[in-house]
Amino acid sequence: MILQIAIPKPVYTHFDYLPPPGIEMSRLQPGIRLRVPFGKNQSDIGILLAIAENSAIASHKLKFAEVILDNTPILPPDILQLLQWASDYYHHPIGEVISTALPTLLNQGHPAIIQTMQGWKLTASGQEQLASLAKTAHRQQAVLQLLQEHPHGLSHVTLSNSLSNIVPVLRTLEKKNWITPHLVEPTHLVKAVQSISLPLPLNAAQTQAVNRVCQHLNRFYPCLLDGVTGSGKTEVYLQIIQQVLNQNRQALVLIPEINLTPQMVNRFQQRFSVPLAIFHSKLTPHERLQAWLLAKEGIAPIVIGTRSAVWTPLARPGLFIVDEEHDPAYKQQDGFRYSARDMAVVRAQRAQVPILLGSATPSLDSLYNAQQQRYQHLILPERAGTAVHPRFQVVDMRPQSRQSLSWQLVQAITLRLAKQQQVLLFINRRGYAPTLMCYHCGWVAYCQHCDAPLTYHQTNQNLCCHYCGATRLRDTRCPDCHQEQLFLLGQGTQRIEEQLQQQFSQARILRIDSDSTRGKNAMHTLLEHIHGGEVDILVGTQMLAKGHHFPKVTLVGVINIDSGLYNADFRAPERMAQLLVQVAGRAGRAEEPGEVIIQTYHPDHPLLNCLIREGYPAFAQVALQERQLAQFPPYTRLALLRAEANQVELPLQFLQAAKEQALQLTAQEVQLWGPVPAPMARRAGWYRAQLLLQSTQREVLHRLLSQWLPCLASLAGRKVRWSLDIDPQELL
Numbered sequence: 001m002i003l004q005i006a007i008p009k010p011v012y013t014h015f016d017y018l019p020p021p022g023i024e025m026s027r028l029q030p031g032i033r034l035r036v037p038f039g040k041n042q043s044d045i046g047i048l049l050a051i052a053e054n055s056a057i058a059s060h061k062l063k064f065a066e067v068i069l070d071n072t073p074i075l076p077p078d079i080l081q082l083l084q085w086a087s088d089y090y091h092h093p094i095g096e097v098i099s100t101a102l103p104t105l106l107n108q109g110h111p112a113i114i115q116t117m118q119g120w121k122l123t124a125s126g127q128e129q130l131a132s133l134a135k136t137a138h139r140q141q142a143v144l145q146l147l148q149e150h151p152h153g154l155s156h157v158t159l160s161n162s163l164s165n166i167v168p169v170l171r172t173l174e175k176k177n178w179i180t181p182h183l184v185e186p187t188h189l190v191k192a193v194q195s196i197s198l199p200l201p202l203n204a205a206q207t208q209a210v211n212r213v214c215q216h217l218n219r220f221y222p223c224l225l226d227g228v229t230g231s232g233k234t235e236v237y238l239q240i241i242q243q244v245l246n247q248n249r250q251a252l253v254l255i256p257e258i259n260l261t262p263q264m265v266n267r268f269q270q271r272f273s274v275p276l277a278i279f280h281s282k283l284t285p286h287e288r289l290q291a292w293l294l295a296k297e298g299i300a301p302i303v304i305g306t307r308s309a310v311w312t313p314l315a316r317p318g319l320f321i322v323d324e325e326h327d328p329a330y331k332q333q334d335g336f337r338y339s340a341r342d343m344a345v346v347r348a349q350r351a352q353v354p355i356l357l358g359s360a361t362p363s364l365d366s367l368y369n370a371q372q373q374r375y376q377h378l379i380l381p382e383r384a385g386t387a388v389h390p391r392f393q394v395v396d397m398r399p400q401s402r403q404s405l406s407w408q409l410v411q412a413i414t415l416r417l418a419k420q421q422q423v424l425l426f427i428n429r430r431g432y433a434p435t436l437m438c439y440h441c442g443w444v445a446y447c448q449h450c451d452a453p454l455t456y457h458q459t460n461q462n463l464c465c466h467y468c469g470a471t472r473l474r475d476t477r478c479p480d481c482h483q484e485q486l487f488l489l490g491q492g493t494q495r496i497e498e499q500l501q502q503q504f505s506q507a508r509i510l511r512i513d514s515d516s517t518r519g520k521n522a523m524h525t526l527l528e529h530i531h532g533g534e535v536d537i538l539v540g541t542q543m544l545a546k547g548h549h550f551p552k553v554t555l556v557g558v559i560n561i562d563s564g565l566y567n568a569d570f571r572a573p574e575r576m577a578q579l580l581v582q583v584a585g586r587a588g589r590a591e592e593p594g595e596v597i598i599q600t601y602h603p604d605h606p607l608l609n610c611l612i613r614e615g616y617p618a619f620a621q622v623a624l625q626e627r628q629l630a631q632f633p634p635y636t637r638l639a640l641l642r643a644e645a646n647q648v649e650l651p652l653q654f655l656q657a658a659k660e661q662a663l664q665l666t667a668q669e670v671q672l673w674g675p676v677p678a679p680m681a682r683r684a685g686w687y688r689a690q691l692l693l694q695s696t697q698r699e700v701l702h703r704l705l706s707q708w709l710p711c712l713a714s715l716a717g718r719k720v721r722w723s724l725d726i727d728p729q730e731l732l
Contacts, residue, residue: 002055003028003065005036005046008099008107012091012709015046016055017065031073031080034065035109045109047075047098049084074102074112076296079313082347090726091705092336100336101311103289114293117286119184120170121153126178139169144178153182157287165525197270199242200235200384209236209378213354214243217318221354222345224325224370227380228389229360229585230549234264235384237321237356238271245274245301249318249353252303254310254340256327258282259517259543262524264304264323272302279305279312307332307340310347317351320344324546325357325366326578331729339727360585361578361616364624368634390556390587390594392612396603404491404499409557409597417507417536421592422552424538425496426545426583427559430513431455432495433488436463438478440485445475449685458494459515468684496559497539504537512540545583556587558598565605568679569731570632577611577619631694633727637701639693640728641712642678644686645720651689652677654720658712659691665707669700679732686721692731 004014017036019028030048038044043066055062075083075098083101087094099107106112122144130144142163147154160166173179202210205227213223227233241251255264258280265278277291277300294300298315305312307330322330322341330340341357348355357366357375370377383389395406405413416423433456436445445454447465454463454472462471477484488495497511510529517523523543529535530550538544538553564576580598588594600608611619628635641658643651655675662672671694678688695701709724716722 001025001028002052002062003034003048004050004052005034005065006049006095006098007036007038007044007046008095009038009044010093010096012093014049014094016052016057016062018059018062020065020067023068027068027071029073031075031077032071033069033074033106033109035067035069036065037063045069045107046095047080049080049094069109070112074106074296076313078347078350079311082343082350083311085346086338086343089702090336090338091702091709091724092338097336100308100338103292104285105289106292110289112289112293114290114297114299116183117155117157117290119153119155119182120147120159120174120179121182122147122151123178123180125176126173129176129178139163140173143169143173147179153184155184199239199271200232202232202235202239203382203384205378205380205382206232206236206384209380210239212376212378213240213356216354217243217247218352219354220349220352221376222348222369222374223354223356223376223378224362224366225356225358225378225380226362226367226370227358227360228383229582230383230588231360231380232384233323233358233360233380234267236380237323237358238267240354240356241272241302241319241321244318245272247318249316250295250298250301250303250314251319251321252309252312252314252317252344253305253321254323254330254344255304255306256324256329257543257546258306259523260324260546260548261304261306262527263548268302268304274302275300277303277305277312279303279309281306310340310343317347318353320348320351320353320355322355322357324359326359326361326363327546328575328729331727333730334723337723337725337728339729342727361581362620363578364574364620364627365634367620368624390584390596392584393595393597394603394608394612395597395599397599397601401601404496404559405503405557406597406599409599410503412555412595412597413504413537413557416555417504419554421554422530422536422538422550423555423557424540424544424550424553424583424586425500425557425559426540426542427491427493427496428541428563428579429455429490429492430494430515430541431464431466431492432458432498433490433492435489436475437487437489438481438483438485439487440483441478441481443478443480449682451680451682455492456488457515458498467680491559493539493541500537500539507536508534509537509539510535512538512544514541514543517543542579542583544586545579548586550586553586554588554592554594556584556594556596558583558596560600561598561608562601565600565602565608570627570630571729571731573607574620574623577607577616577623580611581616631696636694636696637698638728639701639705640725640731641691641693641722642688642725643675643690643716643720643722644683644688646686647719648687650720651675651687654716654722655689655691657715658708661711661715662693662704662708666700666704669697670695670704690731 003017005017006014032048033045035043036046083097087097126144133141225233244251261280277295295303296313303312322344325341332338369375395408400406413423435453436456445463447454449470450465450467452467454465457464463474464471493511493513500509564572584596587596610622643654645651652675659672673692675689675691678690
């Protein structure tokens, strides 16, 4: 018997081993982990893919596997088959694909056992104090209330997910002997709070969407839930999930970013008193493993997570949901470059269950699939409740070119502050200023490792590269002409925050970007301030644009939208439109009407005007027509071969040789464009180039890639690193 084992190495095939001596053959099931010898005096952990009768390697050269780590498969057959399919489709080594899908601790050989976790339990003294606790100690009261509702105790993880900055509160309560450390049983590991909210009433469009999906819960039913911002897509998800839970099945909900997790988890906790398995990048390895096992064993009926959660095994899959399906964060941009959205569709098809792709600004790919009747198109045209669509105003910044904030925007902010309403200002650039320049000789502070200017951050007074992370002190004089006066050009979130503090000194201003939300619960804490009415003006990047519900925000100001209008990437206008509509959707989501002010130096741009005057659906139709004329996706299929080396000529030489090789394998069905230097030709000290492959037929493109890839390793040698990106979402 030959064991075909996938090992996380950059090799496009499995490795053959003999079974461990004396092992019971019944234990050898596909999906189990084995420790195997690999290389000189080393061992690795691999996954058993299959058992064969013979091998291409002579039997006396085969090594014995050392030990079996699992009694039952950690990867069930459906997930193992999905991973093998993904390896073939994305032309990525199967061992690395499986390694990506597993929690880190399983890759390291830790046991796949659900364990108790450290938690807390209410004491009798704490029970007595709950009723008499001062109202000012609301955080202590919230913890005691949660623990009172769960006499078995709650894990530290659950308490941290429910309340931000929880450690000081827990220490205080423990000193008072009101709570005590307690090992939480597995079924209570991620137990939600008791259900406290009832389903909201649905309008006609929401009702139709819920009914249509619930009528097809036992078959593959792909749906594009196309609802304007504030139309109640989440309520549609919740009511469909309730029907899935009634059938004792599980639901997997994907969200694009970790910063949306607290809001989504809170909404689900308020509706469902069932265990939730939560996945995101800020979990500890142990927390991630336990959540993964709870989902696999069916203990957690609801799984909520970011991109990698798409690989989570489910004991009883019943529904898949991809929220904000248009978001580029669903595409992995390094290593195993998969699309979580597309994998969720494939997984739903294999499991024969419905999938909902929800968005206020659907991707052109999904709209095309709906037009081709591959997806059901469910439309929510109106905002839920009494909320109305915001009013748009475009401000021409050419007469006010020296101002960051136009007089129209300043006037509107003043008016909203007087009404004690909240304002959101959007600028998709963090830091203080993106360029440090000498006016005398034209010198610009560039990164030593990238073809990009350094951004000035005022908080630490450093220059920082947003591509490779390099930092250094700000120059005090020009290194070329020694002029002492240097100028900061452009604006980022920090500079806008500073200007607002000067102009609106009485206002409470909060900045939200990746610099201000680095801590584990930082975003959750900031959102609490916003919802608690402790903030007047929010300044932030696209982190604020996605899915957040700010009922007190009535004015949204877009500082500069022009970068999306003129960009080398053909998807830039689509991304600009989605971002603009999403951030505009934060305004007027409650009773008060909303207003959106867009500052631009190109007020006559046809796509911008189409978007504002006729809405996103009209914009999408125009954009699809342009894509069809240019023969870009979704009308064609792309693959991008990237190469990089520490010598400028090597990537282009490799790609040229690869192109010549490909031309010998294909006819006219596949077009090859390039090779050319990447738009950012040098990044993190590596010189980069790329070769684009394009075809109207997916099968033809993949057949070429299968024949071509084995040749590339020998062409590249050891001095060139290369990678293949199937269906690339970024051409940079």
